[in-house]
Amino acid sequence: MTIKARNQRLVRLRRLEKLREIGHRQAMLAAGQAESTLAQLQHLAERTGILAESYAARTDADDGAALAHxxxxxxxxxxxxxxxxxxxxxxxRIADARAAEVAAAERRRAAVADRIAAEAQALARVRAQAGTPLGAARNREEPASETIPMPHSGDWHGS
Incomplete structure (x- = not known):
């Protein structure tokens, strides 16, 4: 794979990482809302229970109608x-499902982060190899070997 192709792949992976991060944040938000709803319902149940106990203990009905009421x-x-x-x-159940979605979103985000790290390392290796004489592709604009131009002496036969 060429350096350019690896760079493009790395750019695509970074875009995917941003999308995964957005998905993770949305999952966290949904989980937070589900936990908030659960806490509100638990608080309501507690208050209703206290109120029911309070009225169950009452014995101050004056007549049958008050007792019926x-x-x-x-x-x-x-x-x-x-x-x-x-x-x-x-x-x-909803809060548990949302928490599972957060965990899955985090795993997806972490997987992309791992792929980015691996791709960045591979790109660094390719770049390092391109900088060495054995792994480098020759620049086509330069001559294959460096020659030093010599002034023309006018004597072609050495005499």
Missing amino acids: LGAFRAGLERIARSTAGEIDTAR
Whole structure:
């Protein structure tokens, strides 16, 4: 492979590395959002649980209507708690999937970085070989051997 081809390959690999870095950042952003959603749902579940416990302990209903209202309110809180628990499970699965996507994006980015390092080393070797007499291609604009021009003496036969 020529030096020019290796340079072009290195440029393409660096562009690919930038794309992989963008993909990695986007995966990190999505994972962060999923973790944030999970944390918000866990906080909501905690607050709902505290509220449900508070109302479950209440015994201050004055009449049957107040008792029925209190029971309905507690049942509503329990439905919210069950629903939130299901949403937490879903959010946890999504957060885990996003974390796996981050790991995969990092592996892809690292693989390209490794390829860039290998290509840069190969290019350096080719350039070093091009600078040595045995590995160098002759510059076509210079003569094959250096000759020193001698002034013409006018005597072709040595006499």
